[in-house]
Amino acid sequence: MTENLAPATVLQKTDDVLMTESEGVTVLMSMTTGNFIELNGSGAAIWEAIDGSQNQAAIIEHLQRTYQIGADQCAADVTEFSAQLLAEGLVQEAASA
Amino acid sequence: MLETARQQFDVFAKLGNAQTNAPLRAQLKAKLARETPTPEALAMQLNLARRSGDLAATRSAIVELARLNGETGDFSEKAIVPFGLENPTGQKLAPLIVIDDFLQPDQMNALHRHACDTEDEFRKANTNSQSPAYDPDKRETLVNWHFTEMRDHFEEFIEQNLAEFQCILGLPAFVKERMELKMTCHIDGGFFRVHADNHEPITEAGRAITWLYYFGEQTPRYTGGELFLLDTELATGVRSTVWFTKVEPKPNRLVAFPSWFYHAVGPTQVECGEFGAGRFAISSHIRKPADGLGWSTEW
Numbered sequence: 001m002t003e004n005l006a007p008a009t010v011l012q013k014t015d016d017v018l019m020t021e022s023e024g025v026t027v028l029m030s031m032t033t034g035n036f037i038e039l040n041g042s043g044a045a046i047w048e049a050i051d052g053s054q055n056q057a058a059i060i061e062h063l064q065r066t067y068q069i070g071a072d073q074c075a076a077d078v079t080e081f082s083a084q085l086l087a088e089g090l091v092q093e094a095a096s097a
Numbered sequence: 098m099l100e101t102a103r104q105q106f107d108v109f110a111k112l113g114n115a116q117t118n119a120p121l122r123a124q125l126k127a128k129l130a131r132e133t134p135t136p137e138a139l140a141m142q143l144n145l146a147r148r149s150g151d152l153a154a155t156r157s158a159i160v161e162l163a164r165l166n167g168e169t170g171d172f173s174e175k176a177i178v179p180f181g182l183e184n185p186t187g188q189k190l191a192p193l194i195v196i197d198d199f200l201q202p203d204q205m206n207a208l209h210r211h212a213c214d215t216e217d218e219f220r221k222a223n224t225n226s227q228s229p230a231y232d233p234d235k236r237e238t239l240v241n242w243h244f245t246e247m248r249d250h251f252e253e254f255i256e257q258n259l260a261e262f263q264c265i266l267g268l269p270a271f272v273k274e275r276m277e278l279k280m281t282c283h284i285d286g287g288f289f290r291v292h293a294d295n296h297e298p299i300t301e302a303g304r305a306i307t308w309l310y311y312f313g314e315q316t317p318r319y320t321g322g323e324l325f326l327l328d329t330e331l332a333t334g335v336r337s338t339v340w341f342t343k344v345e346p347k348p349n350r351l352v353a354f355p356s357w358f359y360h361a362v363g364p365t366q367v368e369c370g371e372f373g374a375g376r377f378a379i380s381s382h383i384r385k386p387a388d389g390l391g392w393s394t395e396w
Contacts, residue, residue, distance in 0.1 A: 020120035
């Protein structure tokens with residue numbers, strides 16, 4: 001499942017996630033689906049950046065600046081991976097302030 | 098082995114990795130200690146335990162879950178997973194009997210010696226009874242249909258315990274039509290990809306209980322060869338790609354489950370390459386005739 005996340009979307013981690021490090025790889029597990037998601041370098045950075053306060057645009061800008069990635073590539077990576085996390089129930093949209 | 102089977106086993110290995118699951122289970126345990134346990138959290142505890150192959154913790158989690166639901170949680174010592182449990186995506190957990198230390202050590206050793214002495218009677222197994230052809234993409238098992246050692250012992254044990262097995266596995270008291278009984282060995286590279294032993298409706302004639310007795314050297318020189326019992330939706334045959342019960346093929350262990358549930362045997366590694374160091378089993382199917390018995394609606 002893929003979803004287009006608006007730049008203003010703010011995501012937060014759910015309580016429904018268990019996380020561990022295995023052989024240098026971060027593994028997330030949804031308590032709903034039981035699936036494992038392994039985080040590579042960029043995945044781990046996106047996961048780290050999802051904190052319930054930064055919106056998608058801010059995360060893209062932050063990662064682009066930190067890792068010197070092209071804007072289009074960075075935006076595509078962040079929205080695609082965020083959508084996957086959403087579909088797995090590992091993150092949810094944060095309630096509006 | 099087909100690439101699809103290899104990929105499937107890689108997924109099982111990853112999801113069932115005890116080292117990866119241990120910290121996840123510890124986090125969940127801490128969460129359960131902090132908060133009032135919910136049935137969902139306890140069910141997850143159970144699911145992670147069984148996926149990791151921790152049978153004692155699986156049984157404890159089932160008892161805990163039953164008690165939370167107001168039940169006694171008292172069930173047979175032989176039952177690791179009782180009949181009637183469902184995973185979060187609606188498939189049934191395969192009911193599972195496990196009996197460790199099934200034979201006396203000298204009896205198991207005699208069985209192993211017999212297997213080694215009759216090595217030349219083992220043949221490459223066919224894929225299934227309907228399609229009598231050897232297919233290394235689907236299965237690599239050596240089989241000996243004519244073993245003699247302890248054969249009567251196994252037949253008598255099943256005769257005496259069938260009613261209890263039926264009860265634990267949620268099966269009605271069908272009459273045993275006959276029992277298929279063979280000795281198998283998985284040497285280096287052995288495996289059996291995901292399959293069910295019976296695809297017929299439950300009231301039709303066919304295999305009803307699959308049981309295996311693992312044996313071999315007291316200290317195994319093989320690795321792998323685990324049994325993966327996949328959660329299955331019995332009415333449709335849909336099986337989970339994520340939830341399963343992993344059973345280590347520990348020597349002197351007997352396991353039994355209903356034949357309709359999907360299962361697989363993971364790849365076996367035998368570094369020394371010796372036949373006698375392989376993963377041996379007595380493998381059996383108890384067959385029943387067509388019946389009009391009172392099958393639980395949960396089937």
